[in-house]
Amino acid sequence: MKVVMLLSGGIDSATLAYYLKLDWQVYALTVDYGQKHVKELQAAVNVAKAAGIAYKVLDLRVLGELLVSSLTTTAPIPEGHYTAVSQKSTVVPNRNAILLNIAAGYALSIGADAVAYAAHANDRTIYPDCRLEFVTALQGSLRFGTDTDLQLLAPFINVTKASIIKLGLQLKVPYELTWSCYNGRAKACGRCGTCVERLEAFELNQAEDPIEYEVEV
Amino acid sequence: MKVVMLLSGGIDSATLAYYLKLDWQVYALTVDYGQKHVKELQAAVNVAKAAGIAYKVLDLRVLGELLVSSLTTTAPIPEGHYTAVSQKSTVVPNRNAILLNIAAGYALSIGADAVAYAAHANDRTIYPDCRLEFVTALQGSLRFGTDTDLQLLAPFINVTKASIIKLGLQLKVPYELTWSCYNGRAKACGRCGTCVERLEAFELNQAEDPIEYEVEV
Numbered sequence: 001m002k003v004v005m006l007l008s009g010g011i012d013s014a015t016l017a018y019y020l021k022l023d024w025q026v027y028a029l030t031v032d033y034g035q036k037h038v039k040e041l042q043a044a045v046n047v048a049k050a051a052g053i054a055y056k057v058l059d060l061r062v063l064g065e066l067l068v069s070s071l072t073t074t075a076p077i078p079e080g081h082y083t084a085v086s087q088k089s090t091v092v093p094n095r096n097a098i099l100l101n102i103a104a105g106y107a108l109s110i111g112a113d114a115v116a117y118a119a120h121a122n123d124r125t126i127y128p129d130c131r132l133e134f135v136t137a138l139q140g141s142l143r144f145g146t147d148t149d150l151q152l153l154a155p156f157i158n159v160t161k162a163s164i165i166k167l168g169l170q171l172k173v174p175y176e177l178t179w180s181c182y183n184g185r186a187k188a189c190g191r192c193g194t195c196v197e198r199l200e201a202f203e204l205n206q207a208e209d210p211i212e213y214e215v216e217v
Numbered sequence: 218m219k220v221v222m223l224l225s226g227g228i229d230s231a232t233l234a235y236y237l238k239l240d241w242q243v244y245a246l247t248v249d250y251g252q253k254h255v256k257e258l259q260a261a262v263n264v265a266k267a268a269g270i271a272y273k274v275l276d277l278r279v280l281g282e283l284l285v286s287s288l289t290t291t292a293p294i295p296e297g298h299y300t301a302v303s304q305k306s307t308v309v310p311n312r313n314a315i316l317l318n319i320a321a322g323y324a325l326s327i328g329a330d331a332v333a334y335a336a337h338a339n340d341r342t343i344y345p346d347c348r349l350e351f352v353t354a355l356q357g358s359l360r361f362g363t364d365t366d367l368q369l370l371a372p373f374i375n376v377t378k379a380s381i382i383k384l385g386l387q388l389k390v391p392y393e394l395t396w397s398c399y400n401g402r403a404k405a406c407g408r409c410g411t412c413v414e415r416l417e418a419f420e421l422n423q424a425e426d427p428i429e430y431e432v433e434v
Binding site: 056058059060062063065066067068092093094095096097098101102104105106108109128129131133134136137138140141142143144145146147 | 273275276277279280282283284285309310311312313314315318319321322323325326345346348350351353354355357358359360361362363364
């Protein structure tokens with residue numbers, strides 16, 4: 001059975017790749033939709049290679065012309081812990097629906113049975129497209145829109161990032177290859193919302209984050 | 218109130234543009250996803266200019282690498298009247314969902330209230346993403362995925378192509394600017410499914426199709 005999954009190069013989708021490959025033939029799809037930097041694209045490729053799964057990088061930077069967010073423009077990235085207000089500017093409108101529907105089209109083209117993404121419980125307060133209601137609705141849209149039994153998998157939808165890392169440590173996910181920071185400098189900044197959340201999740205596992213940070217962590 | 222609509226350059230979306238502009242500020246979005254020819258893209262631009270609405274052409278030809286269909290490959294276009302079997306190869310998997318979700322992201326970026334497309338009753342036997350169940354499901358996906366009241370409009374969903382043309386003739390839609398033929402030659406072929414359906418719909422209105430055909434019609 002084949003599954004197409006969205007691979008961003010971060011902790012969550014890297015863990016998803018290792019989790020899915022226990023049971024599925026995994027096709028990773030990484031989409032460049034005009035994120036600020038290429039470090040996470042490179043991380044995605046490195047993770048896919050390490051996992052030994054098929055992968056494609058799709059250049060959709062042209063979408064950046066249409067969709068407005070601080071991730072795709074030159075607006076500054078908000079610092080500090082995630083909050084609905086501080087991270088609002090990082091919401092690319094309708095992003096996951098766009099990417100998952102493209103993944104679904106790709107899945108049908110290669111005869112895959114499912115699409116998957118790594119939405120998780122920490123994201124759901126901020127990002128509506130990381131909530132179960134969205135997953136359920138999108139599953140309906142895929143079912144009716146394609147007249148197939150294509151499944152939408154979101155196995156981490158009610159799981160915290162700390163629990164994802166707990167699973168990933170068991171699965172020996174090479175977290176040193178992943179990239180989460182919203183800034184694209186040589187080392188992770190350690191201050192943006194995603195760095196803060198990542199560090200906290202490793203700490204909750206009493207584990208060390210193997211990547212390098214600009215600040216003492 | 219603003220609406221973003223998918224404009225292909227064919228009869229249906231041209232009529233939709235003229236219908237919507239009675240009440241809305243219309244932003245047309247034309248997507249080049251690797252269709253066989255540019256004639257329909259040019260038709261879309263010509264219709265938008267004639268209607269005096271805003272328009273954008275988005276180059277997503279890169280999607281052709283992922284999505285397989287006779288519209289985006291060099292496979293021959295099936296001839297004769299539309300049937301589920303003959304037209305199956307013209308289904309780009311999950312196309313409308315991809316395009317409508319992109320349109321939705323664009324709509325949210327410009328503060329629009331709705332997205333619209335011209336799915337109609339003739340298409341529903343063949344294309345699952347032209348059915349009311351899909352529209353309903355996608356509306357749910359947009360609602361939950363964006364946490365907004367963005368509306369999905371499909372005013373022709375239960376209307377035949379002949380009725381669309383009846384409306385369009387009243388609204389003085391410049392059908393001479395539209396293009397429907399799946400082949401991209403100088404004149405419409407008159408033999409492919411979409412030509413046959415178009416000619417039939419004009420005939421049902423006892424009206425003359427103003428475009429030129431390769432065959433006697």
